Amino acid sequence: MLSKKTKYGIKxxxxxxxxxxxxxxxxxxxxxxxxISHKFLESILLTLRKSGVLGAKKGKGGGYYLLKQAExxxxxxxxxxxxxxxxxxxxxxxxxxxxxxxCPDENACAVHKLMIQVRDNTLDxxxxxxxxxLV
Amino acid sequence: MLSKKTKYGIKxxxxxxxxxxxxxxxxxxxxxxxxISHKFLESILLTLRKSGVLGAKKGKGGGYYLLKQAExxxxxxxxxxxxxxxxxxxxxxxxxxxxxxxCPDENACAVHKLMIQVRDNTLDxxxxxxxxxLV
DNA sequence: ATTAATCCTAGTAACCCGATAGGGTAAATG
DNA sequence: CATTTACCCTATCGGGTTACTAGGATTAAT
Numbered sequence: 001m002l003s004k005k006t007k008y009g010i011k012x013x014x015x016x017x018x019x020x021x022x023x024x025x026x027x028x029x030x031x032x033x034x035x036i037s038h039k040f041l042e043s044i045l046l047t048l049r050k051s052g053v054l055g056a057k058k059g060k061g062g063g064y065y066l067l068k069q070a071e072x073x074x075x076x077x078x079x080x081x082x083x084x085x086x087x088x089x090x091x092x093x094x095x096x097x098x099x100x101x102x103c104p105d106e107n108a109c110a111v112h113k114l115m116i117q118v119r120d121n122t123l124d125x126x127x128x129x130x131x132x133x134l135v
Numbered sequence: 136m137l138s139k140k141t142k143y144g145i146k147x148x149x150x151x152x153x154x155x156x157x158x159x160x161x162x163x164x165x166x167x168x169x170x171i172s173h174k175f176l177e178s179i180l181l182t183l184r185k186s187g188v189l190g191a192k193k194g195k196g197g198g199y200y201l202l203k204q205a206e207x208x209x210x211x212x213x214x215x216x217x218x219x220x221x222x223x224x225x226x227x228x229x230x231x232x233x234x235x236x237x238c239p240d241e242n243a244c245a246v247h248k249l250m251i252q253v254r255d256n257t258l259d260x261x262x263x264x265x266x267x268x269l270v
Numbered sequence: 271a272t273t274a275a276t277c278c279t280a281g282t283a284a285c286c287c288g289a290t291a292g293g294g295t296a297a298a299t300g
Numbered sequence: 301c302a303t304t305t306a307c308c309c310t311a312t313c314g315g316g317t318t319a320c321t322a323g324g325a326t327t328a329a330t
Binding site: 124 | 149171245259
């Protein structure tokens with residue numbers, strides 16, 4: 001299940017991407033448009049800024065803006081930043097790999113085999129979808 | 136993330152499927168083979184029995200056995216039984232649909248659009264993988 | 271100086287997951 | 301028929317995560 005954090009994050013990004021280039025969008029404005037708790041959204045945008053997708057300007061007239069072209073913001077990156085692993089099981093995760101404590105042999109594991117396929121198909125979608133495709 | 140419940144369930148099913156037809160496999164035996172807590176596995180197999188995939192025989196010499204051909208046990212069914220929805224967001228779930236409380240218009244929602252694609256790709260894999268493919 | 275905005279740390283209530291406890295029930299065996 | 305074996309079922313609990321909140325610090329325009 002996708003967390004609300006990720007869901008809100010993607011929605012916020014599309015809001016910002018729809019903005020004319022060079023203009024700012026404020027937390028309050030996004031929160032109202034998308035029915036998101038202001039404070040919660042604040043923490044989400046902070047994470048996105050730290051990850052390098054968003055820039056922010058403080059003070060009066062400040063707000064958030066995209067640092068990259070919308071075409072360059074891949075969904076894989078956004079989801080990994082906000083949600084964590086894309087794989088359904090740590091032992092098939094590319095970026096967050098972890099061995100299972102049960103399972104002496106990964107290659108013999110039915111779940112492993114199955115989840116690699118699921119992961120590859122999901123990655124295929126997420127890698128080829130950018131923010132530009134969503135606005 | 137796949138819950139351990141589902142993970143263990145799939146592993147247990149493959150154990151049972153590997154068995155010669157007509158023979159029983161006991162909880163204790165599966166638990167030991169796959170390093171799963173005996174009691175936890177018990178509750179998982181119970182769920183699978185109630186869903187109609189497994190049959191059980193009580194008493195001495197009892198155990199679990201497949202009620203269907205391994206080729207007929209689709210991963211979609213198993214996962215829906217143990218994990219619940221396959222979709223990453225309730226608003227794109229076929230079997231567990233739920234409207235989002237934010238989101239006035241689903242068709243205008245970026246997350247919705249994206250997650251439908253992910254769902255379709257995942258379903259494609261899970262529908263075309265049966266227990267027989269995993270043993 | 272004041273106001274408006276982001277930045278940042280901490281905390282918390284509610285929920286879910288994995289596991290356990292403890293007995294109940296059915297069936298085979300001697 | 302008693303005993304043992306193995307599944308059936310409910311309840312509970314600790315720990316972790318999620319979604320959200322509080323409260324102020326910092327920065328920048330007016």
